[in-house]
């Protein structure tokens with residue numbers, strides 16, 4: 358097992374990465390000195406595989422868990438679902454010392470984290486991420502929240518978990534598309550600050566695609582180390598933390614403009630990272646060899662690097678980019694790469710170049726959209 362610390366003063370916590378951790382959930386929670394009542398929030402897919410084991414482990418350690426299952430998919434990340442969760446927490450009389458376990462991928466983690474951040478003005482929570490994407494990114498760092506029609510993650514709170522348990526065994530049954538989508542976030546860590554990690558991912562891609570345990574533990578731990586370091590320096594995204602959004606300005610706009618659920622988050626940010634690399638080449642002189650390596654890695658992993666857009670979809674995509682949280686004074690700001698392993702944030706990009714980039718990543722469709 359690998360252990361990574363997230364250094365945030367009295368809100369510091371541990372990330373544990375390894376096999377067989379779900380069975381230890383109760384014992385791990387027992388060390389946190391929390392109340393006996395708790396709620397496991399999961400979704401209909403994850404719950405089928407892992408809820409029983411989670412409840413059993415918690416009960417065996419003396420906790421009184423209740424299970425709350427939300428429909429699987431991005432559409433559960435909305436206020437109406439948050440309210441349903443509150444109602445169930447209240448019905449089961451969860452109190453200030455009670456806690457929530459977020460058991461699932463990014464959607465469940467963001468939703469359950471937001472519920473924990475706001476129910477009774479905040480109760481403790483533990484992240485048990487069951488997807489690769491959630492293990493390397495969304496479960497760490499305390500970003501919680503839900504989507505609005507107007508955009509992704511527009512309502513939320515920075516609220517840190519007490520513990521993150523990354524059980525690598527959970528990845529064994531993950532559908533291939535979901536697993537591969539997580540590799541886009543994994544590669545992001547290489548692009549933003551670790552050229553050695555990026556080269557390792559290129560070299561070990563076949564092993565990663567086979568979900569080789571030894572390769573995974575090393576890679577997941579390295580991604581968590583990078584995330585912990587960045588979050589430890591800039592918890593609320595005053596500056597540095599923005600680098601974690603490489604590829605996300607365009608990626609979020611793709612998710613929003615295509616209707617949540619069409620693209621998985623990792624797929625959208627794979628296209629977004631390729632697009633950001635193209636902008637980086639034009640604006641910061643990112644060597645075309647580096648931009649090519651990013652695109653090639655995603656192609657080899659089986660991730661999309663282009664998107665089909667008709668004129669209406671293109672307009673929608675552009676409008677969605679303008680609604681991104683990273684917009685300031687009406688200007689869209691990008692994280693751009695100088696080379697693999699080094700990025701800068703808050704970069705202005707002239708609209709003309711954004712339109713050129715959309716030409717490059719969007720295979721044009723006819724007016725009918727065929």
Ligand code: GLY
Nearest residue numbers: 494498500598601
């Ligand atoms: N996923 C980006 C962040 O946590 O800041």
